[in-house]
Amino acid sequence: MSAIAGIYRFNGEAVQSEHGGLIMEALRQYPANQSRLWNMNHIMLGCHAQWITEQSVQECLPYYDSNRGLAITADAIIDNRDELMDQLQVPHHPRQHMTDSEVLLLAYEKWSERMPERLVGDFAFIIWDERKQLLFGARDFSGARTLYYHHNEQQICFCTAINPLFSLPFIHKEINETWLAEFLAIHGVFEPPDVSTTIYNNILQLPPSHKIIIKNDNVSVTRYHSLSDVIPLQLASSEEYEEAFREVFNKAVTARLRRTNRNVGAHLSGGLDSGSVVSFAARALEHENRSLHTFSYVPETGFVDWTPKHRLADERPLIKQTVQFVGNINAQYLDFSGRSAFTEIDDWLDILESPYKFFDNSFWLRGIFEHAEQRDIGILLNGARGNYSISWGPAIEYYTKLLKNLKWLQLTQEIKRYSRNVGVGRRRLYSIVGRKAIPVLKQRSSSIASGDFPQLINSDYAKRVGIYEKLHDLTFTGIGSTDDLPDDPLEARRVHFERVNMWSATGTSNCKLSLRYSLWSHDPSNDLRVIRFCLSTPMEQFVQKGMDRALIRRSTKGWLPDSIRLNHRTRGIQAADSIHRMLSDWPVFLAELDRVSHDSRMQQIINMPVIHDALAEARQGISPNQAYNPAIKLLMRSVILYRFLQKNF
Structure with a gap:
């Protein structure tokens, strides 16, 4: 795992050594085991390496092989390296010690620009092909690692983080107003759908599932597809599906x-995903005489x-059952x-280098x-994407599909059993399914729900x-919601994985947290092999x-x-104590909101009548049971944006 950086001069002029030094010096804010630069005329590559795997301790990045005319810098852990080495016919003896960057170079030599779609893992890398005189790079399919870049007529500069790019004298901070406007307009926690853009006008990012090629002074960014070859799986029994699932x-x-x-750690709640x-x-x-360290959030x-x-706001009763079993x-x-979403704002702005919404x-x-x-902890596991992969299975949507296809007998049997499992009456379930199946009723309920969140x-x-x-x-303001996704559950899931902005x-947040704390976050429910199996x-x-x-x-x-x-019947609920945690800072929170409401720049950007209404509600005192009140979301998002603008512009 690493923070990587580089500069490529289009006109063939040598990269100024001090420019490389400036970027690498800026990366020193992150802990590292090794920091190195490689420079050859008009190309400079850098790596600020954190050693997570046994192989990374032996890895020397950037790496240059003069015989092959290839250089690489990489921020990568490749999970299907064994399968790749089989396909690349690597002898068994050196495999254990072969670094991931070496595997990437071999894959590039064999498959060239088609190699990213064969990779399973978290990665962002840049390869310099001296013979072809091109720079080639890619980012993993869901964006678990980041790669930002700036280019002008003279050069392209790239880095895992944004702020080190601003250490270069020719790159300046300039707000991207389109990004900001779309960020504010989208009701959910999602960012603008064009993930090649950032909050800064002159800083782009390589989107997930994309590759970049720089040749003949031209920059080309194109998408590659990791899920285009999913073939329906037909096994003889449910037991065979279970066995196949456990294996993958x-x-x-x-x-x-x-x-x-x-050490190995994991997030653990009381649910199925993290528990699995x-x-x-x-x-x-x-089997290796090692224990697993689990970390569970509980209310204050x-x-x-x-x-x-x-x-359950406190999931300890469920968590302890999993731990004991x-x-x-x-x-x-x-x-x-003593911590709250309000006390965390400055740290998160430093980590993310951008405004954010997921404050809860x-x-x-x-x-x-x-x-x-x-x-x-070197590897910190989680099951964050499980709802769309391992624990997917929307019963109501499936029953709606049965109703639309007039499969009455199957629907009746399923509703009867589901009613008993969840403790909800059959009449109510039929009513819910009917509303979802009838477009007019669905549209009416959707419109009402969409109007709940002020702009x-x-x-x-x-x-x-x-x-x-x-x-x-509504398909824009409601990105990621039912307003934005197809009614058919299979199609909705396909769209979720097809859209690179969904994850x-x-x-980004996991990547930047991992850099700050020198450990690697890993979600097996987001593993491409698992997703392909589930699809x-x-x-x-x-x-x-x-x-x-x-x-x-x-x-x-x-x-x-x-x-x-x-x-x-029982599920955990996160951040139910968020207002409770903020109560001691409530006067400070209100005072800052007063400054927000009187700030001339914020008055131009934010819908102030909505903020004034929310602020009036907050002044009266908001009960802890209002943790998910839209007013809190509006006020917190405003404070976060205000602090970001104050800090950066």
Whole structure:
């Protein structure tokens, strides 16, 4: 794992050595085991390396092979290296010590520009091909590693992080107003759909699932496809699907565990996704006489759980059942006392180098990385994308499909069983399914839901920037919601994985947290092999016999306790104590919002009448049970943007 950097001069002039030095000096804000520069005339490559795997300790980056005329700098852990080395016919003897960058160079030599689509793992890399006189690079399919760049008529400069690019004397901060306007207009936590752009006008990023080629002074960025060859899987029985799932999932979970001598950690909630990851990891580590360290967020002392009975703000009762059943776990329950989304703002702005929206969980996300660093964790596992892969299985949407296809008998049997599992009456379930199946009713409920969140952007600003028409487009303002996705559940899932913007914010935050805390975040539920398997598996394996998320529930029999595996009625809810945590800082929060409302720049950008209404509500005092109140989202997003602008412009 590394932060990488480089400069390529178009006109053939030599890169000034001080420019490379400036970028590498700026990267010193991140911990590193080794920091190196390589320079050859008009090309400079840099690497600020953090050693995570056993092979990375032996890795010398940037690496240049004069015989092959190839140089590489890479921020990469390749999970399918064994399969790649088989295809590349690498002898067995040197495989154990072969570095990932060496595997990348061999893959480039064999498959050239088609090599990224064959890779499974997290990566961003740049290869200099001296013989072809071209620069070639790529970013992994979901954006788990970042790569930013600036180019003008003289050169292209790139880096894992944004701010080191501003250390160069010819790159200046200039706000990208289109990006900002779209960022504010989108109601959810998603960023603008054009992920090649950033908050800065002259800083671009290589989008996930894209490659970049610089040749003859031309810069070409194109998409590659990792999920285009998914073939429907047809097995003889449900048991065979379960066995096949366990095989591919176990490979995804354990791919990195055997490659690091450092400790292994994992996020653990009371649910299926993280529980499944933990159960497979703990069992694999036990064979090596190593234990798994788990980190679980719990509410702060004194918090009174206001959530409904079927929701748990404190998931300890569920987590402890998993820990006890699985075994070989060193469990830690962290309440992050004194921290809140408000106290975390400055740190997160430094980490992300950009405004952000996912403030609710910010205090424990960063806190877990801090605790993991203190325990020398090298790999920190999570199951964040599980809802779309391993634990996908939307029962209501599947039943809606049955209703539309007039499969009455199957629908009746499924509803009867599902009603018993979830504890909801059949009449109510039929009503829900009917509303989803009838377009007029669906459109009406969708419109009502969409109107619940006030528009944060000033309409005059939206007009000036040129995005005003998008404010009335629910598929834009509702990116990532049901307004934006197809009704058919299979098609909605396909679209989710097809769109590169759907997971880019998650990838970016995990990448930059990993750089700050010198550990690698890894999500086996986002492993391409797992995703391909899930996309190839019939929907009937994901919803059957009255069970949603049926494949993971069945496949983890013996791996998770039945009380977790078959739990349909109780679910954890994150950040329910977010307002409770902010109460001691509430006067400071209100005072800053007063400054926001009187700031001339913010008045041009933000819809101030909406902020004034939300601020009036906040002054009256917001109860802890209003943690998900839209007013809080509007106010926090405004404060975050205000601080970012104050800090950078």
